[in-house]
Amino acid sequence: xxxxxxxxxxxxxxxxxxxxxxxxxxxxxxxxxxxxxxxxxxxxxxxxxxxxxxxxxxxxxxxxxxxxxxxxxxxxxxxxxxxxxxxxxxxxxxxxxxxxxxxxxxxxxxxxxxxxxxxxxxxxxxxxxxxxxxxxxxxxxxxxxxxxxxxxxxxxxxxxxxxxxxxxxxxxxxxxxxxxxxxxxxxxxxxxxxxxxxxxxxxxxxxxxxxxxxxxxxxxxxxxx
Amino acid sequence: xxxxxxxxxxxxxxxxxxxxxxxxxxxxxxxxxxxxxxxxxxxxxxxxxxxxxxxxxxxxxxxxxxxxxxxxxxxxxxxxxxxxxxxxxxxxxxxxxxxxxxxxxxxxxxxxxxxxxxxxxxxxxxxxxxxxxxxxxxxxxxxxxxxxxxxxxxxxxxxxxxxxxxxxxxxxxxxxxxxxxxxxxxxxxxxxxxxxxxxxxxxxxxxxxxxxxxxxxxxx
Amino acid sequence: xxxxxxxxxxxxxxxxxxxxxxxxxxxxxxxxxxxxxxxxxxxxxxxxxxxxxxxxxxxxxxxxxxxxxxxxxxxxxxxxxxxxxxxxxxxxxxxxxxxxxxxxxxxxxxxxxxxxxxxxxxxxxxxxxxxxxxxxxxxxxxxxxxxxxxxxxxxxxxxxxxxxxxxxxxxxxxxxxxxxxxxxxxxxxxxxxxxxxxxxxxxxxxxxxxxxxxxxxxxxxxxxxxxxxxxxxxxxxxxxxxxxx
Numbered sequence: 001x002x003x004x005x006x007x008x009x010x011x012x013x014x015x016x017x018x019x020x021x022x023x024x025x026x027x028x029x030x031x032x033x034x035x036x037x038x039x040x041x042x043x044x045x046x047x048x049x050x051x052x053x054x055x056x057x058x059x060x061x062x063x064x065x066x067x068x069x070x071x072x073x074x075x076x077x078x079x080x081x082x083x084x085x086x087x088x089x090x091x092x093x094x095x096x097x098x099x100x101x102x103x104x105x106x107x108x109x110x111x112x113x114x115x116x117x118x119x120x121x122x123x124x125x126x127x128x129x130x131x132x133x134x135x136x137x138x139x140x141x142x143x144x145x146x147x148x149x150x151x152x153x154x155x156x157x158x159x160x161x162x163x164x165x166x167x168x169x170x171x172x173x174x175x176x177x178x179x180x181x182x183x184x185x186x187x188x189x190x191x192x193x194x195x196x197x198x199x200x201x202x203x204x205x206x207x208x209x210x211x212x213x214x215x216x217x218x219x220x221x222x223x224x225x
Numbered sequence: 226x227x228x229x230x231x232x233x234x235x236x237x238x239x240x241x242x243x244x245x246x247x248x249x250x251x252x253x254x255x256x257x258x259x260x261x262x263x264x265x266x267x268x269x270x271x272x273x274x275x276x277x278x279x280x281x282x283x284x285x286x287x288x289x290x291x292x293x294x295x296x297x298x299x300x301x302x303x304x305x306x307x308x309x310x311x312x313x314x315x316x317x318x319x320x321x322x323x324x325x326x327x328x329x330x331x332x333x334x335x336x337x338x339x340x341x342x343x344x345x346x347x348x349x350x351x352x353x354x355x356x357x358x359x360x361x362x363x364x365x366x367x368x369x370x371x372x373x374x375x376x377x378x379x380x381x382x383x384x385x386x387x388x389x390x391x392x393x394x395x396x397x398x399x400x401x402x403x404x405x406x407x408x409x410x411x412x413x414x415x416x417x418x419x420x421x422x423x424x425x426x427x428x429x430x431x432x433x434x435x436x437x438x439x440x441x442x443x444x445x
Numbered sequence: 446x447x448x449x450x451x452x453x454x455x456x457x458x459x460x461x462x463x464x465x466x467x468x469x470x471x472x473x474x475x476x477x478x479x480x481x482x483x484x485x486x487x488x489x490x491x492x493x494x495x496x497x498x499x500x501x502x503x504x505x506x507x508x509x510x511x512x513x514x515x516x517x518x519x520x521x522x523x524x525x526x527x528x529x530x531x532x533x534x535x536x537x538x539x540x541x542x543x544x545x546x547x548x549x550x551x552x553x554x555x556x557x558x559x560x561x562x563x564x565x566x567x568x569x570x571x572x573x574x575x576x577x578x579x580x581x582x583x584x585x586x587x588x589x590x591x592x593x594x595x596x597x598x599x600x601x602x603x604x605x606x607x608x609x610x611x612x613x614x615x616x617x618x619x620x621x622x623x624x625x626x627x628x629x630x631x632x633x634x635x636x637x638x639x640x641x642x643x644x645x646x647x648x649x650x651x652x653x654x655x656x657x658x659x660x661x662x663x664x665x666x667x668x669x670x671x672x673x674x675x676x677x678x679x680x681x682x683x684x685x686x687x688x689x690x
Contacts, residue, residue, distance in 0.1 A: 006670075007612035010235030010308075010476035011551070013670035029675055031643070031654055032628045033668060036621035040643050040654075067654070081628075083675045085308065085549055085611065086236060147304070148232025157261035164257045164304075179256070179265075204258060206231070206238035206304045213683040215306060219436045220443070222685040235476035235549075308549060309477070370477040370545075375499070383499040387545075427499060429477045434495070434547035438567070442677035443684075 001109065001140060005088050009148035009206075012088035013081040014106070016069070023070045023110035030080045030106060031067065038076040041068045068110060082106050082144035084212075086205065089149045091141050097170035099132045100143060103209055104166040109139030143167055147207030154196050162192045163208035169200030226332065228363065230311050234371035237311035238304040239329070243294035249301070250291050251330035257302040264293045291333065303330050305367035307432060312372050313365050319423070320359040320393040323366060327389050327428075332362030357393070366390055370430030377425050385415045386431035392423035466556060467573065467604050475551040475612035481543050482571065484535035492531050492544055492571035500533070500542040507532045532574060544571045546608030553613045553630075553667065554606055561600040564607055564631040573603025596631075607631065611671030618660050626656045627672035633664035 001024065002017040013032060016024055031040070042065050069078045082088070084103065091098075093112060108114065115134040135141060143149065145166050152158065154172060162176065175195045191210070196202055226249065227242040238257060241249050253267070267290050292301050305311070314321060316335050328337070336359045358364050366372070368389045375381060377395060385399065397419045419425060467490060468483035479498055482490050494508075508531055533542050546552060552570060555562060569578065579598040599605055609630045616622060618636060623643065632638075639659045655674065660666060 006614070007475050009232045010549075011612035011670040013612065013614070029654060029672070031625055032670065032672075033616070033622060033624040034643075036623055036659070081611070081670050081672075083672065083679050085671055087232070147236035147308075148238065150231065152258070158258065159261065160258040161256060204302075206236045206257065207308060208304075208306070211306050216439075216680050216683040217685060219432075220440065220680065220684050222687040223443075223681070224687055234473060371473050373472070373479070380502040381499060382502060382504075384497055387498050429473065429479045429498065429545050430547075430549065435549060438548045439677060439680055441567070442673055443681055444678070 003090050003140065003142065005090065009087040011081075011085055012144070013079055014088050014090070014142055015077055015079050016107075018069065018071045018076050018078065020071060020073065023068060024078070024107050025066050025068050025110050025112075025114070026078075026080050026107035027082070027105055028065050028067065030082060031069075032079040032081050034069070034078040035076040037074060038069055038071050038078050041070075042066075043068055066114075080107050080142065084144075084146045084209070086144060086146045086207070087149040088142055088144050089151070089203070091143060093135060093137055093139060093141060095136070095138055097134060097136045098141070098167050099170060100135055100141075100167040101165055102131050102133065104143050104145060104203070104205075105133055105135075106142040106144040108135065108141040111139040112137040112141060143203060145203075145205035145207075146209050146212065147205040149203060149205050152202050152204060153200075154202055155199055156197070158196045158202060159193050160196065160202060160204055161208065162194050163210045164204050164206070165194060166203040166205050168196065168202045171198060172196045172200035172202065173198045226363065228313060228365075230313065230365075234310040235308055236304075237309065237367070238302055239311050239313075239365055240300055240302050241292075241330070242298060242300045243292070244298050245294050245296055248291050248293040248333050249330055250289050250333050250335075251303050252305075252328055253290055255303040255305060255329060256290065256292075257304050259292065259301040260299045263299045263301060264295055266291045266293070303365070305329055307367075307369045309367060309369045309428065309430070310372040311365055311367045312374075312426065313363055314390075316358060316361055316364050320357055321364070321390050322393055323356040323358060323390045324388050325355065327366045327368055328356055328358075329365040329367045331358070331364040334360050334362040335364050336360035366426065368426075368428035369432045369435075370428040373427050373429060375425040375427060377419050377421065377423055379420065379422070381419045381425065383417045383419065383425065383427060384431075385417050386433070387427045387429070388417055389426040389428050391419065391425045394423035395419045395421045395425065469554065469604070469606075471552055471554060471606075474553075477545075477549065478552040479543050479545045480552055480554075480571065480606050481541055482533075483539065483541050484533070485539050486535055486537065489532050489534040489574050490542065490571055491574045491576075492533060492542075493546075493569055494531055496544040496546065496570050497531070497533070498543040498545045501540040503536050503538055504540045504542055505534050505536050507534070544606070546570045548608060548610055548673075550609040550611055550669065550671075551613040552606060552608050553615075554604065555631075556604055557599065557601055559600075559602050561598060561634050562605065562631050563596050563634055564599050564605075565609075565629060566595040566597060568607040568609060568630055569597075569599070570606045570608050572599075572605040573601075576601045576603045576605060607667075609667075609669035610673040610676065611669040614668050614670060616666045616668060618662065618664055618666055620661070622660045622666065623657050624660065624666060624668055625654060625672065626658055627674040628668045628670070629658060630667040630669045632660070632666040635662060636664035636666070637661040 001022045004015045113136050179193045230239050397417045470481045577600050641659050643657045
């Protein structure tokens with residue numbers, strides 16, 4: 001499976017070249033275009049937890065359903081893009097485990113296990129609209145971000161505003177706290193931060209989804225209840 | 226202090242590396258990440274009254290955070306709220322006048338004060354109060370959209386929503402575009418007419434333009 | 446005179462020999478680009494109301510209801526563009542105007558040589574004064590495809606600058622190609638097309654994909670790398686809910 005990413009970092013789009021036997025699973029709504037011989041099947045995410053996934057569907061996070069693309073004969077291509085403007089990065093899992101924030105998952109090789117059921121990683125976000133998926137297995141994955149994406153290798157300590165986290169390795173320890181003391185939390189303007197310790201990678205995005213949501217909330221007219 | 230601006234021009238983020246003892250001052254709420262061992266102090270900006278004015282009219286919050294490296298070098302990343310660009314200005318001689326919301330961070334040697342923009346506007350709430358930056362050191366500005374630098378040689382006309390910053394050597398007046406009828410119907414708001422010699426920084430999009438576009442698409 | 450960042454953005458330089466083009470530069474593709482139009486003395490360019498960013502001092506602006514009151518109204522109601530259009534003319538010498546679209550997205554150039562382009566509503570930024578813009582294009586007959594009312598027809602001889610939500614990719618269709626409706630910016634009418642659902646009935650309701658357009662034949666499709674309808678739905682989720690008391 002060959003992946004080509006264009007238009008980084010502002011409006012990145014991934015073109016996946018498929019040959020017979022290749023299968024890629026993408027988040028609901030990600031398809032931009034495809035060649036006529038690529039098939040699409042809609043299926044449930046693996047072992048999805050019903051309540052959490054339904055909540056996610058209402059808040060525009062990862063929908064319960066995902067689409068599987070494959071080609072029966074010859075070669076084909078499918079272009080994928082996330083809903084939000086921003087970046088895309090390709091990574092390869094090699095039997096390691098990655099926690100991916102809900103708006104950060106774009107697509108993965110069908111061999112990758114996507115678990116939405118696990119209840120861990122509480123407290124990362126102050127609302128319920130963002131949560132983490134657990135990815136494991138072997139194969140390529142595509143992460144998307146709101147903003148530009150970069151991979152930071154942590155060897156010690158690293159503190160990140162939680163709205164800027166796209167994904168991180170399971171090998172890292174973390175602690176979610178308010179930024180600085182209570183005083184600086186109230187007046188310093190930062191929200192929640194995650195303090196990562198240990199060894200592993202963190203993928204961060206240069207913009208913050210809850211902040212975008214809040215700006216839209218303040219700028220758009222209210223709707224009828 | 227070392228800096229690098231990444232993900233230009235649409236989602237720019239600035240990485241600042243501080244040597245022990247160095248500090249950087251930033252708008253509240255812009256910190257993305259930091260390595261351990263950074264001291265953070267939250268302070269009221271530049272005197273209470275001007276900070277209050279800045280909050281009410283200037284669009285910046287009341288408080289700044291000052292990040293300082295203690296014994297070890299540290300790195301800290303800053304990004305603005307909205308999509309767009311970041312540029313670095315090396316302040317030395319000419320002070321720069323900055324639009325509300327475009328200030329991101331600066332070395333503590335850069336001096337900031339508020340300034341009255343000088344025009345009344347019924348169409349545009351932007352620019353009633355501006356920030357003036359002087360002194361020496363690095364100043365980082367952000368904008369909605371990408372930032373273009375224009376060398377004004379004698380006269381230049383700019384839609385006011387696109388103004389990010391300009392060198393104080395430029396004079397400006399505010400006019401309506403092409404006469405009253407054109408203002409109401411032609412869609413341009415107010416225009417700033419710059420005269421003199423100096424640099425002007427403009428942003429290639431306007432946040433309310435995005436909101437108007439989005440509102441047209443929303444389901445009722 | 447302007448300088449710009451140097452992260453390898455694309456700047457388009459003036460015309461190929463056989464094309465009559467306005468002198469222009471598209472600066473900063475595909476992230477928040479602008480187009481700088483360089484006008485000779487007495488040369489004009491038409492633009493969407495509100496598209497002007499900046500200009501040199503000797504440009505005169507005229508406002509009119511383009512094509513007359515009724516067709517302008519139709520255009521406003523159906524195509525999302527403003528009622529009025531501006532015409533910028535350089536007087537007493539050459540001048541420059543910089544235009545930008547409202548939205549986050551790309552800016553693209555297309556020369557029309559007695560040709561027609563089907564273009565998405567709201568995409569027109571600026572162009573030659575003589576181009577004809579027809580507000581309605583009933584080509585997409587599908588009742589479900591809300592995008593049907595969202596296209597207009599641009600034709601004639603002249604230069605066209607249009608925008609998108611996301612980056613613009615040009616696809617030269619040779620045979621068949623399937624594009625999600627929300628990602629279509631424009632296409633050449635030489636192509637045959639069919640509105641379909643992708644996948645089966647279950648996919649229609651659950652896949653998150655809307656309708657797709659199945660293009661057949663030879664021609665260009667301009668697609669955008671983000672879906673404005675999906676984004677609007679996502680943004681809608683953040684709106685405050687008014688409580689009726």
